[in-house]
Every structure is written in structure tokens, then in C-alpha cells.
Amino acid sequence: MAAQETVDHKYVYDFAEGNKDLKDLLGGKGANLAEMTNLGLPVPPGFTITTEACKAYLATGQEPDGLAGQIEAHLESLERGMGRKLGDPDDPLLVSVRSGAKFSMPGMMETVLNVGLNDRSVVGLSAQAGGNDRFAWDSYRRLIQMFGKTVCEVPGEEFEHAIDDAKRAKGTDNDLDLDANDLRGLVDAFKKIFAKHTGREFPQEPREQLDLAIRAVFDSWNAERAVVYRRQERIPADLGTAVNVVAMVFGNLGPDSGTGVAFTRDPASGAQGIYGDYLANAQGEDVVAGIRNTVPLQELERIDKKSYDELLDYMARLEGHYKDLCDIEFTIERGKLWMLQTRVGKRTAAAAFVIAGQLVDEGLIDLNEALHRVNGAQLAQLMFPRFKLDHDFEPVAKGIGASPGAAVGKVVFTSARAVELAGEGEPVILVRRETNPDDLNGMIAAKGILTSRGGKTSHAAVVARGMGKTCVSGADELEVNIPAKKFTVAGQTVNEGDVVSIDGTTGKVYLGEVPVMPSEVVQYFEGTLDPEQTDDALVRAVHRIMMHADTTRRLRVRTNADTGPDAARARRFGAEGIGLCRTEHMFLGDRRELVERLILAGTDAEREDALAALLPLQREDFIAIFQEMDGLPVTVRLIDPPLHEFLPPLEQLAVNVAVAQERGEDVAKEEALLAAVRRMHEENPMLGLRGVRLGLVIPGLFAMQVRAIAEAAVTVVRDGGTACPEIMVPLVGAVQELETVRAEAEKIIAEVVGNSGVEVLIGTMIEVPRAALTAGQIAEAAQFFSFGTNDLTQMGWGFSRDDVEGAFFWRYLELGIFGISPFESIDREGVGRLVRIAAEEGRAARPELKLGVCGEHGGDPDSVHFFHEVGLDYVSCSPFRVPVARLEAGRASVTTTGSDSR
Numbered sequence: 084m085a086a087q088e089t090v091d092h093k094y095v096y097d098f099a100e101g102n103k104d105l106k107d108l109l110g111g112k113g114a115n116l117a118e119m120t121n122l123g124l125p126v127p128p129g130f131t132i133t134t135e136a137c138k139a140y141l142a143t144g145q146e147p148d149g150l151a152g153q154i155e156a157h158l159e160s161l162e163r164g165m166g167r168k169l170g171d172p173d174d175p176l177l178v179s180v181r182s183g184a185k186f187s188m189p190g191m192m193e194t195v196l197n198v199g200l201n202d203r204s205v206v207g208l209s210a211q212a213g214g215n216d217r218f219a220w221d222s223y224r225r226l227i228q229m230f231g232k233t234v235c236e237v238p239g240e241e242f243e244h245a246i247d248d249a250k251r252a253k254g255t256d257n258d259l260d261l262d263a264n265d266l267r268g269l270v271d272a273f274k275k276i277f278a279k280h281t282g283r284e285f286p287q288e289p290r291e292q293l294d295l296a297i298r299a300v301f302d303s304w305n306a307e308r309a310v311v312y313r314r315q316e317r318i319p320a321d322l323g324t325a326v327n328v329v330a331m332v333f334g335n336l337g338p339d340s341g342t343g344v345a346f347t348r349d350p351a352s353g354a355q356g357i358y359g360d361y362l363a364n365a366q367g368e369d370v371v372a373g374i375r376n377t378v379p380l381q382e383l384e385r386i387d388k389k390s391y392d393e394l395l396d397y398m399a400r401l402e403g404h405y406k407d408l409c410d411i412e413f414t415i416e417r418g419k420l421w422m423l424q425t426r427v428g429k430r431t432a433a434a435a436f437v438i439a440g441q442l443v444d445e446g447l448i449d450l451n452e453a454l455h456r457v458n459g460a461q462l463a464q465l466m467f468p469r470f471k472l473d474h475d476f477e478p479v480a481k482g483i484g485a486s487p488g489a490a491v492g493k494v495v496f497t498s499a500r501a502v503e504l505a506g507e508g509e510p511v512i513l514v515r516r517e518t519n520p521d522d523l524n525g526m527i528a529a530k531g532i533l534t535s536r537g538g539k540t541s542h543a544a545v546v547a548r549g550m551g552k553t554c555v556s557g558a559d560e561l562e563v564n565i566p567a568k569k570f571t572v573a574g575q576t577v578n579e580g581d582v583v584s585i586d587g588t589t590g591k592v593y594l595g596e597v598p599v600m601p602s603e604v605v606q607y608f609e610g611t612l613d614p615e616q617t618d619d620a621l622v623r624a625v626h627r628i629m630m631h632a633d634t635t636r637r638l639r640v641r642t643n644a645d646t647g648p649d650a651a652r653a654r655r656f657g658a659e660g661i662g663l664c665r666t667e668h669m670f671l672g673d674r675r676e677l678v679e680r681l682i683l684a685g686t687d688a689e690r691e692d693a694l695a696a697l698l699p700l701q702r703e704d705f706i707a708i709f710q711e712m713d714g715l716p717v718t719v720r721l722i723d724p725p726l727h728e729f730l731p732p733l734e735q736l737a738v739n740v741a742v743a744q745e746r747g748e749d750v751a752k753e754e755a756l757l758a759a760v761r762r763m764h765e766e767n768p769m770l771g772l773r774g775v776r777l778g779l780v781i782p783g784l785f786a787m788q789v790r791a792i793a794e795a796a797v798t799v800v801r802d803g804g805t806a807c808p809e810i811m812v813p814l815v816g817a818v819q820e821l822e823t824v825r826a827e828a829e830k831i832i833a834e835v836v837g838n839s840g841v842e843v844l845i846g847t848m849i850e851v852p853r854a855a856l857t858a859g860q861i862a863e864a865a866q867f868f869s870f871g872t873n874d875l876t877q878m879g880w881g882f883s884r885d886d887v888e889g890a891f892f893w894r895y896l897e898l899g900i901f902g903i904s905p906f907e908s909i910d911r912e913g914v915g916r917l918v919r920i921a922a923e924e925g926r927a928a929r930p931e932l933k934l935g936v937c938g939e940h941g942g943d944p945d946s947v948h949f950f951h952e953v954g955l956d957y958v959s960c961s962p963f964r965v966p967v968a969r970l971e972a973g974r975a976s977v978t979t980t981g982s983d984s985r
Contacts, residue, residue: 094136095153097160098129103405108133110325112183115425122404124397124422128164129178129329130157134185137301137323146298154297158328165330170289174211175204177222177331180296182303184324187426188312193233193303195296196366197226197331201287216263218336224266225366227273227285230292234299237280245272259364293328300326308523316550317945320899332421334414335366339387342366345380345394345411347402350430350548351484351588353437353620357381357395359411360538366414376557377538390420401425406447407456408438429548431487432461433621440624450631451977457628458974459944459967464488465625466608466963468599470586478591479573482533482558485544487588490531490553491596494581496565498525505529512583514570516563518543526552531585533592535561535570553587561592608656608966629966632973633657638950639957640968641716643937645669647707653962657969660716660807661708662869662959663937666788667722669704670697682759687782694787701788705795709806713799716807718869718937718959720848721788721824723813725763725773733760769883774814778824785812789828793835793843800839809844811869816851818860825864846933849921850874858921862928869959870918872938872946876905879914906939909946915953922953935959944971951975 101109101117109117113131120126132154139147162168167176177199182188200208200223209219231237246258249269253260261269277285286292303309304324313320334342345359360377363386384391394413397420401409410428414421430438439453448456470476470489492510495501498521501513505528513529515522517536526532526546531553534543538557547554563570568579577583577594584597606612607622614626641662642653650661670678677696684690708717736757743750763772778785789810796806810828815821825845832843849855850871858868877884884906895901909915918936925932935957940946942960947968950958952975960968 092135092147092149093153094133094147094150095157096131096133097157098126098131101131106185107322108135108325110134110183110185110327111187111426112181112424113325113327116327116329118404119401119422119425122400124400125420126422127330127332128161129327130161131183132297132326132328134323134325137304137325138321140298140301141304141323151294154293154328158293161328161330169199169293170201170204171207172203173207175199175207175289177208178293179327179329179331180293180300181327181329182300182324183327184304184318185322186316186318187429188309188316188318193296193300193306195226195229195233195299197222198230198292198296199289200226201289203287204289212333212336215336217266218333220263220266220270221261221335222333224269224273226292227270227277230285230296231273231277231280233303234295235277235281237277241276241280242273245269245276248272297326297328300324308521311523311527312546314896314902317903320902329423332414332416332419332423333366334362334416335364336417338363339417340364340415341383341386342414343377343380343383343412345398345413346428347398347409347411348434348438348441350408350410350428350434351487353408353430353434353441353624355441361386376536376559387415387418390415390418393420397422403447406442408434429545431548432464433487435461436465436624436628437620440620440627443627450628451635454628454631454635454970454973455977457970459947459971462604462625462970463964463967465604465621466602466966468605469588469602470584471598471600476593476597479575479594480558480560480592482535482555482590482592483538483544484586484588484590485538485541485556486532486547486552486554488531488553489584489586489597489599490529491582491584491599492530494570494577494579494583495525495529496563496568496579498522498528500579501525501528512585514561514563514583515543516565517541518546526550531555531587533558533561533583533585535559535563547587553585555585555587555590555592558590558592609652610655629657629970632970635976636969636972637976638947638955638968638972640965640972641718641935641937641957641959642962642965643941643959644708644962646704647711649962650708650711653965654711654715656962656965658715658962658965659957660718661712662718662935662941662957663811664708664717664719665723666701666720667724669701670722674700679756681781681784682763683755690781691783694783698787698791701791702795702798705792705808706798709795709799709808710804712807714805714807716809718809718811718846718867718935719788719792720811720813720937721775721778721785723774725768725771725777733757733764736760769877775812775820775824776814778812779820785824786827786831789831790835793832793841796841796843797835797837797839800841806841808841809846809867811867812845812847813871814851814874815847815849815861816853818857818864821847821861821864844933848874848937849918850878850938852878852917855917855921859924859928862925862932865925865929865932867933867935868921868925870921870934870936870938870955872909872914872918872936872940873906875917875938876910876914879910879917880905908943909940909949911949915949918950919953922955926954942968947971948975948978 098117098120101114103114103118106114109131136150165176167174169176177197180195180198205219205223209216212218228242232239249265274285334340341363342365343361348355349358357380359380361380361383362377408428409425412424414423435457439456442448443453492512494514495511496514501511502524504511510530512531512533513525514533517534532543532547534556535558541556543554544556561570561572570577582596584593603619603622604625614622639659641660642658643663644650644653644661645665645668681693684693740750740753740757792808796808799806812821812824844866846865846867848871849868922934934955936950937959941958942964947958958968
């Protein structure tokens with residue numbers, strides 16, 4: 084938005100002007116502060132600068148016209164309401180400047196507290212606090228520290244070193260033991276650090292502090308850690324952040340003051356109760372940063388019962404109002420409770436399912452909304468294994484189970500090392516005293532996070548829960564020494580590279596590798612855990628929501644399976660058929676020699692002998708699969724990859740032959756094989772002789788496979804079962820290819836099936852862009868389409884999947900060219916458009932055309948929603964992903980029908 088177009092635009096809103104539905108404009112924090120204000124809760128007054136102002140600033144590098152005047156007007160209104168002026172030397176108003184994007188991004192963007200303090204107003208603040216010099220100087224050092232680090236990029240560790248020096252000089256390791264004189268000296272030290280790194284004195288003009296802090300929050304939207312977090316959480320990059328300017332209330336005024344974070348339910352398990360952390364004589368950043376260990380929220384009842392009772396009342400009101408788990412930040416200023424923030428709280432995957440079920444039981448939401456509030460990524464997390472503790476595994480430490488799961492890996496102490504080792508394929512556990520936003524890359528790379536400080540609301544805990552990472556926080560028995568790359572616990576030293584195991588449910592820490600076992604959710608899907616007979620709240624909740632997803636969804640869910648055992652497991656997981664059975668997998672192992680005979684065949688008779696030997700083996704494979712899928716459709720893809728994949732590599736074979744010749748050995752067979760491999764060698768075999776082309780070039784190959792499928796189906800039916808085979812011809816680019824194969828196949832099927840009652844469908848994979856663009860023609864010869872989105876993505880983008888992901892995808896993600904790999908989630912605008920065109924034109928030519936997808940996108944949650952929108956009949960995915968696809972297919976129906984979703 085150009086600056087000259089925005090002069091009359093409203094960029095600033097008082098809290099009383101907004102509401103929770105204005106998150107796009109006011110960000111989550113601002114919208115919820117407005118909502119609490121309207122509910123009559125005690126919210127410090129303030130105003131919100133909109134996301135539109137941020138976007139205009141980021142686009143031009145300058146504040147949009149009119150913004151400065153609107154800030155001035157709202158600041159004057161705030162000053163009148165508070166009876167104080169910003170930076171007044173006698174009775175100063177101080178404000179906090181906080182970020183607030185539409186979606187919660189904990190710790191990823193900037194916050195500056197105590198804006199308005201300077202060398203003169205610090206004296207007035209002390210008088211305002213009844214002569215509390217310590218409080219005033221503590222607040223001033225916090226401002227210089229936060230302002231220096233966030234606004235002026237002064238290295239944060241320099242301030243920390245100065246604090247450590249002050250504590251050493253005092254002979255203490257507790258911040259609270261520093262008195263007013265100590266803190267006054269710390270302010271002087273901080274000013275010198277600020278001047279050294281910025282080349283200027285710390286700004287004394289309060290309005291300059293405010294303006295620079297606002298700009299810093301805007302700029303933090305594009306900070307590296309914010310960009311990485313958005314990419315991880317799939318948050319759009321063009322939303323911008325709002326800025327909230329709020330009158331300061333102080334939790335660091337003494338023992339009758341404090342700050343805390345509360346959850347209306349346990350964000351780790353979903354259990355109802357009182358959960359959270361409280362820290363006396365502290366400001367809010369002390370809690371979420373995890374730099375001091377908190378006390379459980381229940382302790383507040385003993386410390387300040389009046390505030391505790393008020394807080395419980397507000398928590399109940401907020402949960403009833405938002406109809407969801409609420410995450411609340413509060414401050415108590417000399418016995419007065421202030422509500423600083425609320426939001427729908429981040430929760431673990433287990434808690435998401437449990438809470439959704441609870442809210443249905445309480446009548447706050449319906450089952451459609453419950454289904455909308457969970458997702459396939461969370462379900463996948465719940466299917467990961469947990470520790471098997473049936474041996475003598477004694478924990479060496481116990482912290483707070485901040486984010487569930489069982490994680491085993493090598494200890495690392497820095498984010499950079501975590502990324503490095505994980506990139507080499509090593510599982511790692513990131514160990515820190517406490518994490519901060521700069522650790523995000525390491526947290527993403529690690530299997531789990533272990534900290535010696537902090538609670539359930541610390542940075543490590545909140546971010547880990549959001550990412551589904553196992554986390555144990557506040558394990559204060561650990562003495563973590565980052566420079567020495569070690570920690571000590573229970574008299575033992577653990578060095579970087581040693582293996583530890585952490586349990587994010589119990590908070591226990593084990594030395595060495597603890598074995599894992601299947602999760603209860605997998606046992607439920609396997610059918611070994613009856614949801615009606617268990618007291619496991621999670622299993623009951625998963626069962627209930629899955630049953631609703633199954634009754635709600637339109638998309639059917641099949642599996643990709645090549646063997647009887649794979650098919651059986653997928654069926655237990657809820658698969659409604661096989662969408663992709665890869666016949667090439669049946670040519671490996673002991674059968675490779677038969678394939679070599681086929682390739683080396685010099686005459687028709689030799690080729691026919693090889694095919695005749697393969698026929699019964701293929702038939703037995705199909706019988707096993709049809710039996711496991713009794714009554715359900717099975718789509719069998721005829722052989723797809725080039726035959727050279729079943730042979731030794733050319734270079735290796737040539738060397739072996741040369742060495743054998745040198746030794747004088749008989750190498751006639753090997754020489755014939757080498758000649759065949761050279762004859763078949765292609766520079767780009769994935770775009771060469773494969774799929775339907777192979778079937779048309781090698782007489783009898785597809786005919787053998789079709790006969791094996793038909794004979795297997797007839798055998799199963801004659802034995803009392805039901806077989807529903809679907810023959811899929813791969814890599815078709817022109818209808819004439821399919822017509823040729825179909826004509827031969829129909830003759831064989833008619834001959835084999837006879838009057839057995841077996842019906843065999845013939846269709847094709849749509850994996851070549853030309854097939855998608857000529858789908859209307861191809862549909863005239865096909866009874867079904869199955870979209871092979873792996874190859875469609877490779878050919879659509881011109882990428883070789885085997886080569887490009889490690890070569891340059893990281894750079895594409897970094898530059899924002901990709902929000903996510905197109906092999907992970909379907910590219911809706913490009914590859915997705917090919918799918919849409921083929922679906923529409925195929926159905927126009929043949930209304931009864933069956934449509935499915937069998938690429939890996941069939942198990943990706945976002946892609947499942949797209950396939951629902953396009954009108955496919957089913958998705959197919961690996962057995963383990965079947966429950967995920969079932970859930971997302973249900974959610975897609977709920978989203979489409981417009982339930983009462985948030």
C-alpha cells in the first residue's frame with residue numbers, strides 16, 4: 084500500500100474498539116486484549132497499531148502517512164485515562180510495546196517493557212512506588228537490556244555477563260539479592276555496553292524510545308527466527324504483525340506482586356484442573372524465558388488467595404466464552420490482579436483430542452467442531468512409539484513433562500551443532516539451561532529438548548508443544564555447562580555425543596538408550612486395545628473423533644501395499660481397499676534371476692519361458708493380497724520402472740567382467756548380461772523405456788501380469804472369497820497407448836474370467852502432464868484414473884526428486900520460493916491445476932469415471948483437503964498414514980459444509 088494512499092486510513096485502535104474476530108487486523112494479542120476489555124476484565128489500558136500499518140511499513144521502509152499522528156492521539160488519550168504522562172520525571176507513565184501476529188508465534192518477535200524510563204523518570208518511578216528504589220532501578224536495567232538487544236541488536240550475552248559479574252561481586256547467584264545500589268551500578272554498566280555497540284548514548288527521550296520500539300516490532304516480522312518459525316508452522320509470510328502499546332503494570336514491586344501464566348486445562352494431557360506457573364516479584368518475561376524456576380499456580384492460593392480466586396473466576400469465564408483451552412498471562416501489582424493476555428492455548432496432540440472430547444461432553448461444541456479442532460499431523464504424533472520400561476531403567480533426573488513423547492539421541496548443547504548432526508542423520512537431544520528464540524533451528528532439528536530451567540510455560544515448553552517435539556523442562560538437577568559441552572547429574576558427567584533418553588510425559592531423564600514400544604493409539608488402530616474397555620482418555624477421544632470422521636467424510640481411503648501382510652495391517656488401520664499395488668516389488672530378491680532371463684532372452688521361446696516361470700509367482704502374490712482385501716478394490720499397477728533397475732549397475736558389472744576376464748574365468752553369462760545392460764542403458768531412464776512403453780516393447784510382459792491378476796481373482800472367488808481387481812496402466816501420455824494395452828488385456832480377462840462373476844476394471848495413472856491435459860480423450864478408454872502425483876510433480880516442475888531435495892530445496896525454502904516442498908504437500912497452483920483439469924475433463928467425457936490418487940500426497944493432510952475439493956473418490960497412502968487420511972477426509976467435509984469452526 085503506497086504511503087500517499089493511506090493518509091486517512093485508520094491504523095490505531097483503542098482496546099475498547101476491537102474484538103476477538105479482528106485478528107487479521109489487530110493480531111491475536113490485540114484482538115484478545117480488546118475482547119477481555121469488552122468482557123469487563125481488568126486489562127491495563129492501551130491501543131493496537133494494526134497489521135496493515137506493519138505491511139505498509141515493510142513495503143516502503145517508512146511509516147505510512149498518518150500513523151504518527153494517530154499514535155500521538157491515542158497516547159494522549161491513554162495519558163489522560165491514567166493521569167500520568169509518558170516519561171514524566173515526577174509521575175511517569177510507562178508502557179510495554181509488544182508484537183501480536185494473527186497466529187501465535189511465541190517468542191519469535193520482539194517485546195520491550197518499561198518504555199518511558201530515563202535518568203530523570205527513574206526517580207519519579209521510585210517515588211510512585213512508595214520509595215522503592217530497588218524496583219525502579221530494576222525496571223530501568225530491564226528497559227536498557229531489552230531495548231538494547233531487540234531494538235539496537237546489542238549482543239544479549241553482554242548484558243547477561245554484566246549481571247553475572249554483579250552477582251559474583253555480591254556473592255550470590257540470585258537476581259533478587261541485588262539491592263538498589265547494585266542495580267544502579269548495573270544500569271551504568273548496561274549504558275556503557277549500549278554505547279559501545281551502538282555508538283550513541285541510551286536514548287533519554289521517551290517518545291523516541293516508543294517510536295524505535297514500534298519499528299523494531301515491525302522489523303521483527305522478518306527476523307530470521309520468525310521466518311523459520313512461520314515456515315515450520317506454515318504461517319503465511321504476508322500477514323504482518325500488529326503492535327500493542329499497553330500501560331505497564333508491575334509484578335516486580337515486591338513479595339505482594341508477581342506474574343504468571345495459567346491454562347484452563349493441562350496443555351500437555353488435556354486433564355481438567357489448575358495448571359500454570361507463578362513467579363513472585365517478577366515481570367512476565369522472567370516466566371516465559373525460563374530464567375528463574377517458577378512455583379505451580381496452586382501455590383498462589385497460599386500466597387494471595389484473593390487474587391487466586393479472582394483468577395479462577397476469570398479463567399472459567401474466558402474458557403466458556405472462547406469455548407476452548409485458554410492460555411492466560413497475568414500480573415499482580417501489590418495485590419491487584421491484571422489480565423495481560425489470553426489466547427486459545429497451544430496444546431500437545433494428546434491434549435487436543437482429549438479436550439475436544441471434553442468440550443463436546445460439556446455442550447460447548449458439537450462433534451463437527453471437535454473434528455475441526457484436531458488434525459492429521461497431531462494424530463501422526465500420537466502414533467509414535469513410547470518408552471518400554473520393563474527393565475531396570477532408573478532415571479537420573481526428573482523435570483517437568485512439558486511436551487509428551489519418547490525421544491532418544493545424542494546430547495548437543497548448541498543449536499548449530501543440533502542442525503549439523505541431524506543433517507548427518509544422527510538423532511539428537513538439544514540440552515540447554517533454557518532455550519530462547521535463537522535456538523529455534525536446533526529445536527526443529529532435534530528429536531527432543533531438555534532444559535534445566537523453566538516450567539510448562541517456558542519458551543522451550545511452548546514452542547516444543549507447538550511443533551510436536553518431546554520436551555522435558557526444569558530438570559534442575561542438571562548442572563549444564565555450555566562452554567564445556569557437558570552436564571553433570573547424580574555425580575555423573577554427560578558429554579556432547581553421549582546418548583540420553585527423555586520422557587516428555589513423565590519428565591524423566593535416562594542415561595543411554597531406552598527401548599521403545601508402540602503407542603496406545605497404534606494399539607487401538609491395530610485392534611488390540613478396545614476403546615470401550617479402556618480407561619485411557621486419549622484412546623477414547625481418538626476413537627470417538629475417528630468414528631465421526633468416518634461417518635462425515637466423502638473421500639474413501641485406500642492404502643499403498645504390495646504384500647499380504649502390508650494389506651492386512653492397512654485394513655486394520657481402516658483402509659477401504661488398495662489404491663496402489665506395485666508389481667515391480669514382486670520381481671526382486673530370489674526372482675531377480677528370472678528377470679535377468681527375460682532381459683537376456685535371445686528368442687521368442689526363451690522370453691516366453693521366462694514369462695511362464697514368472698506367471699505362477701505373480702499369481703500367488705495377487706492371491707494373498709486379494710484374500711486380505713476380501714471384498715475391497717485392489718488397484719494393481721503393471722510394471723512401471725525401466726528393466727535396468729533390476730540389473731547390476733553398468734559400471735559395477737563392467738568392472739566385474741574385466742576382472743574375471745583378467746583371471747581367465749568363464750564369463751560368457753556375465754558378458755551377455757553386460758551387453759544387455761549396455762543395450763538398455765539410458766542417460767535419463769526415468770523418462771525413457773518404462774511403464775506402458777515397456778509393456779508395448781516387450782511382447783507378453785503385460786499379458787503375463789494381466790493373466791496372473793485375473794487367474795488370482797478367479798481362484799479367490801472359487802474359494803468362496805470376493806476379489807475386486809483394477810488393472811492400472813502406468814505412464815500413459817496418449818490414449819492410443821492405453822487403447823492398445825486394453826485391447827490385449829480384455830481378451831485375456833474374458834478368456835480367464837469366463838462366468839466366474841469376477842469383474843476387472845482397466846484404467847490408468849495420470850502422471851504425465853500430457854495425460855492430464857488430454858484427460859478427456861484418455862477417459863474414453865479408461866474406467867478409472869489414479870493420479871501419480873510423485874511423477875506428476877517431477878515432470879510438472881522438471882525436478883528429479885532423487886537429486887534436487889538435498890541440492891537446492893533448502894535454498895528455495897529459505898528464499899520463500901517454496902513454503903513447503905512440493906513433494907510433501909501438493910502444489911495447488913501448478914500440479915494441482917493439472918489434477919483439477921484432468922478430473923473435470925475426464926468426468927465430462929465419462930461421468931462414472933472413478934478418480935483417486937496414489938502418490939505420497941494421498942497421506943498429506945493439506946493435500947487430502949485439496950483432493951476433496953477437486954472431487955476425487957479416494958486417496959491412497961502408506962498403511963501408517965491411513966488413519967491420518969481418514970481423519971483429514973472427515974475434516975475436509977466439515978470445512979466444506981461450514982460447521983461452527985473457529
